[in-house]
Amino acid sequence: MTTETLVVLIAVAVVILGGGLAYLIAKPRRELPPPDVMDELTEREIEHPELREVDLDEVEELEAGVLEEEPAAPAAPTLERPETPQGRLARLRSRLSRSQTSLGRGLLSLLGGGDLTEDQWEEIEDTLLAADVGVGPTTELVTNLRARLAAEGVKDPERAKAVLRDELLGLVGPSLDRTMHTTGDDNLPGVVLVVGVNGTGKTTTVGRLARVLVAEDRSVLLGAADTFRAAAADQLETWGARVGVPTVRSHEGADPASVGFETVKQGIADGVDVVLVDTAGRLHTKSGLMDELGKVKRVIEKQAPVTEVLLVIDATTGQNGLTQARVFGEVVDVTGIVLTKLDGTAKGGIVIAVQRELGVPVKYVGLGEGPDDLAPFDPADFVDALLEA
Structure with a gap:
């Protein structure tokens, strides 16, 4: 190898090494935490393996869309808003009228026919008993109905219905306290x-x-x-x-x-x-x-x-x-x-x-x-x- 060739190789090597050194100096470095912080991180990572140093390359990839994000947590279920008692009364009244009419219609068909025979009064009693009104209330209702219809000479079906309504309402007890007691004393529930x-x-x-x-x-x-x-x-x-x-x-x-x-x-x-x-x-x-x-x-x-x-x-x-x-x-x-x-x-x-x-x-x-x-x-x-x- 000639002297000129050796000089050229040495020059090339100097250029390459100098460029590499310049690159390393110019490249931004991730600074390490102080030694005491490093010790703390090490202890925490030993106690909690799920902890690890943040990988900046991974963050960059995530921002670039290379990595998929974790799926979002499911939304909390929407709570129902119950219907107010006032709103449901009309609907329930309609259902009740459809399912309970056998009692009312049975009584009205008998009372709307004018003067009643003893057999018809017994049929009214049977209708009430079959509807689970009970012996005592049935006897009371029939007695009151006979007295009022006779005293007023009721023969009109609509008037007979009004009298029956009054007597039934009296038996159901409109004056009873139906309040729901849901309030305690002394701030108790x-x-x-x-x-x-x-x-x-x-x-x-x-x-x-x-x-x-x-x-x-x-x-x-x-x-x-x-x-x-x-x-x-x-x-x-x-x-x-x-x-x-x-x-x-x-x-x-x-x-x-x-x-x-x-x-x-x-x-x-x-x-x-x-x-x-x-x-x-x-x-x-x-x-x-x-x-x-x-x-x-x-x-x-x-x-x-x-x-x-x-x-x-x-x-x-x-x-x-x-x-x-x-x-x-x-x-x-x-x-x-x-x-x-x-x-x-x-x-x-x-x-x-x-x-x-x-x-x-x-x-x-x-x-x-x-x-x-x-x-x-x-x-x-x-x-x-x-x-x-």
Whole structure:
């Protein structure tokens, strides 16, 4: 190799090395944190492996759209806005008139014919008894009707209908206090205990009541004290979630009194307006279960007074519902009745009979399967529906 060639190679090498050094000097460097910060990061990364140094190249690729972004979290479900009680009354009245007309039409067809024979009066009695009005109320109604129609000489069908309406309304009890007591004293929440036998629709009723209260802008807390069936707590939780109402529950087989106690305790802590406590269905003939129900009420009242005890009765059970009402009334001091499935029977007289038996008013009626098919009971609307032509 000649001297000139060696000089040329050395010159080229110097140029290459100089250019590389210049590039390294010019390239921006990621500055490392001070040693104490590095030690802290190392310790945190040891304790929390999910932590790591941010990769700037990865950030640049993300900004350039090379990497896919994480999918967005699903949107929170939209809460339902329940129908107000006033809005549902007209709809329920229409349903009631369609399902209950056999009683009203049967009576009107007899009374609208002028003077009645003894056989016709007996037929009126049979119609009332078949509608579960009960022996006592039936005798009272027939006696009053005979006296008024005879005294006024009523022969016009429309006037006979007006007299029948007055007498039926008197039996239903328009003066009874049907107020739902959902306000506690001394800033405590109102506490509503819902009871009844198996299969009457208690859990559904509690869910629907929650919707009624939410529609009235009341804050509500649900208590799943039916601990015999896990499905009951799941069902109640679903009802509450639809309108943004939380549910207190425990494991299957837990002490229902304890669940009731904890529910009211949380309701007080959260400052809610109303606590609704669902209880397990129990046969009124089982004294042990009925005693347990009494215990639930006593334990709850260590936190706050129970302001309302609602007995749920299936209207299709007829006279058997009266026996249920009597026994439950002895155990937990029932203050109001909810009649469910009233659209599935022509025995509207159960309203009159159960009020007479227990001495407390029907406060709500259920007509249909929809979430808002529960409404405050109105005596005049009920009677008008019975007599709807």
